[in-house]
Amino acid sequence: MDFAFDARTEELRAKLLAFMDEYVYPAEAVVHEQRAGLDSPWENVPVVEELKAEARRQGLWNLFLPDSEHGAGLTNLQYAPLAEIMGRSPQIAPTVTNCAAPDTGNMEVLAQFGDEAQKKQWLQPLLAGEIRSAFAMTEPEVASSDATNITTHIERDGDEYVITGRKWYISGAMHPDCAVFIVMGKTDPDGADIRRQQSMVLVPRDTPGVTITRAMQVFGYEDHYHGGHAEVVFDHARVPVANLIGEEGGGFAIAQARLGPGRIHHCMRLIGMAERAIELMCRRAVSRDAFGKALARQGVVQNWIADARVAVEQLRLLVLKTAWMMDTVGNRGAHTEIQAIKIATPRTVVGILDRAIQLYGAGGVSQDFPLAELYAGARTLMIADGPDEVHQRSLARRELKKYL
Template identity: 60%
Template sequence: MDFDYSPRTKQLQSQLREFMDAHVYPSEARYWQELDANTQAGRRWTPLPVIEELKGKARAAGLWNLWLPESEYGAGLTNQEYAPLAEIMGRVPWASEVFNCSAPDTGNMEVLVRYGTPEQRKRWLEPLLAGEIRSAFAMTEPAVASSDATNIEARIERVSAGSGDEYVINGRKWWTSGAGDPRCKVFIFMGKTDPSAPRHSQQSMILVPADAPGVKVLRALSVFGYDDAPHGHMEVDFANVRVPATNMLLGEGRGFEIAQGRLGPGRIHHCMRTIGLAERSLEAMCRRASNRVAFGKPISQQTVTQERIAEARCMIEQARLLTLKAAWMMDTAGNKAAKAEIAMIKVVAPTMACQVIDWAMQVHGGGGLSQDFPLAQYYAHVRTLRFADGPDEVHRNSIAKIELGRHAA
């Protein structure tokens, strides 16, 4: 593996850093001011002008849809080339949306690029690529352990109608990220089309317009007290929702196939953004430790602080190298060959970041728990990633099975 970044990546890294310095970091305070103003006005789930303004600047600068490897739609970068860019964006939790590189839209667009029909791409992909609408992914359910996706109980049933065949959709979903945003216009919904089929052929994915009769957002779920407005993680009820049969993705029974194609690159993105947050938290930790005095000397001179700073640097470097290796393997050998590495980074990166952020909060004292610093929000955000796209336990189980298989008699 060549650990050097490609010339294209280096150029885009420079452009991204300049953009972040000039536009994103100076807008962080404004982001919170606009969100607070929306809350006071009773319109918390309203897009923030600051992000919309920055989107225009990012697009004009050519920093748009960088995550898409298909040059027809995006920048044409490999996973390994895009990964360092995701790290830079990840230093500010909301920044990736500025570049139209944020979840769940990236994964949903990837599904449409690879599995959508021309009509589906025209209706949903094109406005998503333009940043005009947003989307949501409806898979997890409150009534079952959704870490085992074969447990999913939602139904997608085909019926005949006067205007042609339709599907009737019923199910209760939660942790449907993005469904609170009023710009959310479409859901990718996972449910069972044939409960009698083999376990991994029962599920299908289908496109559901957000304004379809029977779709109801019930509530926002908070994460350690944060509701992540205006994006949000929602509980959504689908009651006798009818959509045309042409909304089916790829074909009945192919939901798991789509899910696996969707999640590989997305895990690279998540992990590199997480590493970006960890880097920023370590920077904040070092600055705070150098500027505060306790028990007669700067906190930076306390041995325990130095130990944690050193350990944090080691952990970040290890996580980055492993993530870059996974990206490289996906590019050179394919997602299947990189299965173990993808599972490993999904465990390693959020666990590492949680620890680094925790140490940074400790150095900040009581302030680290408050809204005066972003660390508490960082922690809540990263802790969710130990569940998103499958909990740690599922990934560890996969890693162990692969390892055991290597040494089986």
């Protein structure tokens, strides 16, 4: 395994680092100021739109998509250090480079499973940043950690599907540019194979019967950058049969294909969040005194910083190994490693951010520094894309199988 950056990765890293320094970090405070002056918290923020145009001009656009026909054509190993850099400002950088969830996963689904008509109608505008999208799977009435539990019905009626159900925490749904949902529901609820009961269909946001009932908060944050999270009701919403993605009964497999890259993308960005936290810890430690000496000279603070550095280096190697395996043996071959990073990375980064918040005191939980919002995002990723316990269960079974 050779994790040295190749020439293209080095070139993109240099461009992205310069873009972050010149545009992204200075925009963090501007975004909050501009949003406060908007009529709706979900409106497009002018500085974000400006940065999108600049990122596209510099070729820092759609870096996540390995499909060279539609994206940058980077391998997972090439994209990993770029996603890490974006993770240092996760509220802005992924959005302005068109590398933000849930659009990334939806574009991957359409690129891999969509037909030509679906790609033309939805994938091309998403790639161009002209529209946004949402992925509707999680439901409030069932334990959605087990995707076979979903109860939304997708019933065929002639040349149409009729969708009925209630979803929540549907990322991207509050954004004014959100034009389409990828909805997972059951087309064969009584089928013998519980993993063949589900299908995915494209549902335009303006379809009659689709109602966004409320915005959902995450630790009190509305997460504007991802287009918010919404509760959505589908009340006999009708779409053409042509809106089916793939085949009937293929929804569970498509979901797994979608979540594999999504999990590693989250972990890549989390490492960037941890690096930002370490930087903020060090800056705070050398600038503040307590009990007669600088915080940087306090043994406990030194331990926090040292432990954080060791943990980040370990995580980065595991994530890079996972990216390398995905590139060489495929997502299925890297299943164990994907689960390992999904378990280890969020919980470790949450711990680093927790120490950083402690070091900042009252400032750590305030809106004046990014730590509280970073913490909320990292803690949520212990649930999103499969809770830790589900991955632990699966990973343990795989490990025990060698001895049974």
